[in-house]
Amino acid sequence: MFDWDDLRIFVAAARSGSLGAAGQRLGIDAATVGRRVARLESALKSTLVVRSPSGLQLTAAGAQLFEIGLDAEAAMTAAARVAQPDLVAGTVRISASEGFGAAILAPALPALARAHPGLRIHLAATAGFLSPSRREVDMAITLGPPDAHRLVVEPLTHYQLALYASQAYLEEAGAPGTVDDLPQRRIVGYVDDLIYAPELRYLDEVRPGLAPTLASSSIRAQREMLLAGGGIGVLPCFMSAGLVRVLPQVMLSRRFWISVHPDVHETARARAVRRWLEALVRDEQERLSPYA
Numbered sequence: 001m002f003d004w005d006d007l008r009i010f011v012a013a014a015r016s017g018s019l020g021a022a023g024q025r026l027g028i029d030a031a032t033v034g035r036r037v038a039r040l041e042s043a044l045k046s047t048l049v050v051r052s053p054s055g056l057q058l059t060a061a062g063a064q065l066f067e068i069g070l071d072a073e074a075a076m077t078a079a080a081r082v083a084q085p086d087l088v089a090g091t092v093r094i095s096a097s098e099g100f101g102a103a104i105l106a107p108a109l110p111a112l113a114r115a116h117p118g119l120r121i122h123l124a125a126t127a128g129f130l131s132p133s134r135r136e137v138d139m140a141i142t143l144g145p146p147d148a149h150r151l152v153v154e155p156l157t158h159y160q161l162a163l164y165a166s167q168a169y170l171e172e173a174g175a176p177g178t179v180d181d182l183p184q185r186r187i188v189g190y191v192d193d194l195i196y197a198p199e200l201r202y203l204d205e206v207r208p209g210l211a212p213t214l215a216s217s218s219i220r221a222q223r224e225m226l227l228a229g230g231g232i233g234v235l236p237c238f239m240s241a242g243l244v245r246v247l248p249q250v251m252l253s254r255r256f257w258i259s260v261h262p263d264v265h266e267t268a269r270a271r272a273v274r275r276w277l278e279a280l281v282r283d284e285q286e287r288l289s290p291y292a
Helices: 004-016 019-026 030-044 060-083 098-115 167-173 179-184 219-227 268-283
Strands: 049-052 055-058 090-097 119-126 139-142 152-165 187-189 232-236 244-246 252-260
Touching: 004 019, 004 030, 004 055, 004 060, 019 030, 055 060, 090 098, 090 268, 098 119, 098 139, 098 219, 098 232, 098 268, 119 268, 139 268, 152 167, 152 268, 167 244, 187 219, 187 232, 219 232, 252 268
Parallel strands: 090 119, 090 139
Antiparallel strands: 049 055, 139 252, 152 232, 152 244, 152 252
């Protein structure tokens, strides 16, 4: 028989993809994580993970045990809720797009922490999304509804995007009169083969065949390029401070969706965070959709 706590540590390692990251999450050192995973493998007489340059890779047995471990973790969380069903405490991990996470969520999080002192928020605001279905996060704010059937998915808010440039660039190159003038200007946008969601393919929507001169996988890096006079590019309106809107007839609209794993959805901490998110996007509508 194996130690149930070893299973908990294995789940953390499998979710994190490395011993070090799991150790940081659990508050123990990487060597201890490695020993506990090895002890679990010995008890089960099966190899669960293999180490590679990109991190830990699950074997077939490891993947099967990971799913079982996730169910066990969910059962333990549900058991804890029986004693304190309305306690807003614990950790909520949120995945959000880089721009929305940095510009909208991050400045508002301190107020949430003050309102709920027992609540801890881990925000992953990156180019790409982590998955609630794999328990990488508790909830994800994505550009489209995820396909995973095990998630509770709801629309969060619409937002608008437009073309922007710096005043200095417009003085240098001249403001375009129509979208057909854009190929004669420097364009800032995404690296095509690093676009992680189809909703980010803005340029073809503005003018078919439009390609960037300066490109980055990061929307915040694109904004810095625009501020430095790099050219003209599409930005969410909530990231446009310090820039000039170009070609007002060009207006794009997108929608954020929130997805939560069902095992987490009805916890007091998740309900509190969802209510906070809903109130936040209502308060930020002037920035999210200023031309509605």
